Amino acid sequence: MKRSGWLGIYAVAYLVFLYAPVVLLPLFAFNDATIIAFPLSGFTTEWFAQLATIEALHDSVINSLYIAVSTAILATCFGVFAARASSRYDFPAKRGIMGFIMIPMVLPEIIIAVALLVVLLQLGIALSAWTVILGHVLLCTPFSIAILNSAFLAMDRSLEEAAYDLGETRWSAFRLITLPLVMPGIVSSLLISFTISLDEFIIAFFLTGNEPTLPVYLWSQLRFPQKIPVVMALGTILLAASLILLTTAEYFRRRGVARTGAKDTGGFL
Amino acid sequence: MSAPLIELETVEKDYGEVLALAGVSAEIAAGEFFSLLGPSGCGKTTLLRTIAGFEDPTGGRVRIDGRDMEGVPANSRPTNMVFQSYAIFPHLSVGQNVGFGLRRKGLTKTEMARQVGEALEMVGLGGYEARASHALSGGQRQRVALARALIMKPKVLLLDEPLSALDKKLREQMQVELRKLQRQVGITFILVTHDQEEALIMSDRIAVMFDGQIAQLDSPQALYRRPVSRRVAEFIGVMNFIEAEVTAETGDRLTVDVAGLGAVDLSAEQCPGGGGGRGAAVGIRPETMTLLIDGETRSGRITEGSVEEVVYYGDMTYYDIRLDGVPAPVTISMRNLPGRAVLERGARARVAWDASAMVLFR
Numbered sequence: 118m119k120r121s122g123w124l125g126i127y128a129v130a131y132l133v134f135l136y137a138p139v140v141l142l143p144l145f146a147f148n149d150a151t152i153i154a155f156p157l158s159g160f161t162t163e164w165f166a167q168l169a170t171i172e173a174l175h176d177s178v179i180n181s182l183y184i185a186v187s188t189a190i191l192a193t194c195f196g197v198f199a200a201r202a203s204s205r206y207d208f209p210a211k212r213g214i215m216g217f218i219m220i221p222m223v224l225p226e227i228i229i230a231v232a233l234l235v236v237l238l239q240l241g242i243a244l245s246a247w248t249v250i251l252g253h254v255l256l257c258t259p260f261s262i263a264i265l266n267s268a269f270l271a272m273d274r275s276l277e278e279a280a281y282d283l284g285e286t287r288w289s290a291f292r293l294i295t296l297p298l299v300m301p302g303i304v305s306s307l308l309i310s311f312t313i314s315l316d317e318f319i320i321a322f323f324l325t326g327n328e329p330t331l332p333v334y335l336w337s338q339l340r341f342p343q344k345i346p347v348v349m350a351l352g353t354i355l356l357a358a359s360l361i362l363l364t365t366a367e368y369f370r371r372r373g374v375a376r377t378g379a380k381d382t383g384g385f386l
Numbered sequence: 387m388s389a390p391l392i393e394l395e396t397v398e399k400d401y402g403e404v405l406a407l408a409g410v411s412a413e414i415a416a417g418e419f420f421s422l423l424g425p426s427g428c429g430k431t432t433l434l435r436t437i438a439g440f441e442d443p444t445g446g447r448v449r450i451d452g453r454d455m456e457g458v459p460a461n462s463r464p465t466n467m468v469f470q471s472y473a474i475f476p477h478l479s480v481g482q483n484v485g486f487g488l489r490r491k492g493l494t495k496t497e498m499a500r501q502v503g504e505a506l507e508m509v510g511l512g513g514y515e516a517r518a519s520h521a522l523s524g525g526q527r528q529r530v531a532l533a534r535a536l537i538m539k540p541k542v543l544l545l546d547e548p549l550s551a552l553d554k555k556l557r558e559q560m561q562v563e564l565r566k567l568q569r570q571v572g573i574t575f576i577l578v579t580h581d582q583e584e585a586l587i588m589s590d591r592i593a594v595m596f597d598g599q600i601a602q603l604d605s606p607q608a609l610y611r612r613p614v615s616r617r618v619a620e621f622i623g624v625m626n627f628i629e630a631e632v633t634a635e636t637g638d639r640l641t642v643d644v645a646g647l648g649a650v651d652l653s654a655e656q657c658p659g660g661g662g663g664r665g666a667a668v669g670i671r672p673e674t675m676t677l678l679i680d681g682e683t684r685s686g687r688i689t690e691g692s693v694e695e696v697v698y699y700g701d702m703t704y705y706d707i708r709l710d711g712v713p714a715p716v717t718i719s720m721r722n723l724p725g726r727a728v729l730e731r732g733a734r735a736r737v738a739w740d741a742s743a744m745v746l747f748r
Contacts, residue, residue: 278440279473283487283538284461297477 164350177334196261204269222259244326268302398445424595466535481515646711674743684738
C-alpha cells in the first residue's frame, strides 16, 4: 500500500510543534545572554549557579515536593480503596457513586479552586500546604481510581478467593496476592498523582497561603525579564528529573510484566 | 452407604431478582466422586460456591461431616477448591504456589518442602518446584492447582469446570487421570461441569440441575438409561422422542400405542418419571436401534423406512431415518464394523428395535 506523503509531513510537523519548545529550554539555559533570542551568544552555567542562591526558590521546591508526595500517597490510598470496592463488589447506586468521585477529572479546575477557597474561608481554616494537598487529592483521586480500576479488573478475582480458600484471612490474601499483582498500577498511580500535583497551578495559586509552590513561584518570577534564563535553567533541571523518573517507572513496570508473565498492555509509555 | 459427608437441606440462594438455588437437597457420601451437571445458569456453580463458603445461602442448611456450616467462612471449612481459571498465583513459583496453604500450619521448612515435593509428585510434576508458574502450560497449571488444593488434605475437593479450558485430547486424558487420583487419595470430589460426557466418565453419581433445582440424582447408568424427564434425556446424550399414548395399565405393565410403531408393552420401571397422563412420548437411544443390511434378520420388531441423512464419523455412522408412519425422523447410530456397508441417502432401510430400550415420559 502506498502511503500518502501528506500524512508523513503532518506527523513530523506535529512532533516538531510538540517538542521543539522543550528542546529550546536547555538551549537557552546554557546561553549567556538574558534575552531569549537567536543567535546564541555563548556558553555559561551561570544561571544554574544562580539557582543555588535563591532561597525563595528552594522553599518553593521543598513545598512542592512535600505537597506532591503527600498528594500522591493519599490519592493512591483512596484510589486503592475505591478501585477495589468498585471492581469486586456490587453495592446500591455504585455507578452513581463512582461517577460522582470521577467528576473532578472533567470539572474546570478554577471551579474546584474557587469553591474550595470559599468553603475553607467560611470554615475559618487557614490556607497552608495542607489546603493545597486537600485540593490536589480531590483532583488526583479520579486519575488514581481510573488507573487502579483497570489494574484490579485485569486481575483474576479467583486469585484472592483461592488464597482465602487456602486458609488466609481477607487481609492477608489481599496483602500476599492482590497487592503484589496490582503494584505496577500503584506505582503508576503514585507517579501520575505526583506529576499532576507538582505542576498544578490554579488550585495551588488559590489555596496556597504564604508558602508558594514551585509553579506559583515561577509564575511570579516571569514578571522580571532578567530572571527568565534562570527559569529556563530550572526548567531544564525539571525536564531531566521527569525524564529520569518516567524511565525508571517504565523500567520497573516492564520488569513487573516480565516477572508475572502477563501480557504487556503498553502501560503509559 | 455410611453417614453422608455432605448434607444439603433445601439450600436456597436468592439474588434478589434471580433465584439461583431453589431448594436443593442432596447427600454426598465420603469418598464419592459427585458431579453437578447442567447448562450454564442452572445454579451448579452457585451450589459449589455455597459448599465452599464463598456464598451464603439465603435458606436451608449445608452440613459437612455433621457440622452446620452456617457462619463458617471459606478459610476455615474442610473444603478446598480448584478454580475454573486455576487461579495460579502468577508472581509465585510452582513450589510457592503448592505450599501456599501450608504457610499457616507452622511446619518446618524441610517438612514443607517434603510435602510440596510429594504433592507435585502425585500430580506428575515432580521436580517442578522452582519453575515460574506463568511459564506453565494449561494442563500443568491445572495440575498445580490440584496439588495446591490436595496438599491441604481437605475432606472435600471442589472442582469448578476444571477441564473446560483444555483442548479435547488433554481433557480426555485428564478425565481419566483425575478419576484415578480421586480413587488414590480417597477424598470426596465434587465436580461442576456442563459436559455430560465428562460427568458420565468420571462420576459415581451425578446431579442434573435445571433452574436452580436438581432434576435427577442418579448413577451415570441410571441417568442415561432411565432419565426421569425429556429435559434430562435431551441433556444427557441423544434421544429420539416419538409421540405415544398409554392405552392400558395393569399392575406394573403398561400398554402404549407408539405413533407408527404400533402397540408396545412396557414395564413401570421404564417410566421412571412417573405421572398418570394418557398423552405421552417414548424415548429411544440411537444405539439401541439397529439398521439391518442385506436381508439381515433379528428376533425383535422391525420397521421399514428411508434414509434421510448420513453422517460418517469414522468409527460410527449416524443415520437420520424416516420410519414409515413415524412423524419425525429418528437418529440411529451404527458402529462401522468390518464388512458392514454404509447406506446412501434415499435408500430404503429396515430398522430393528426393542421395546425394552424405550423410556416412557407421560
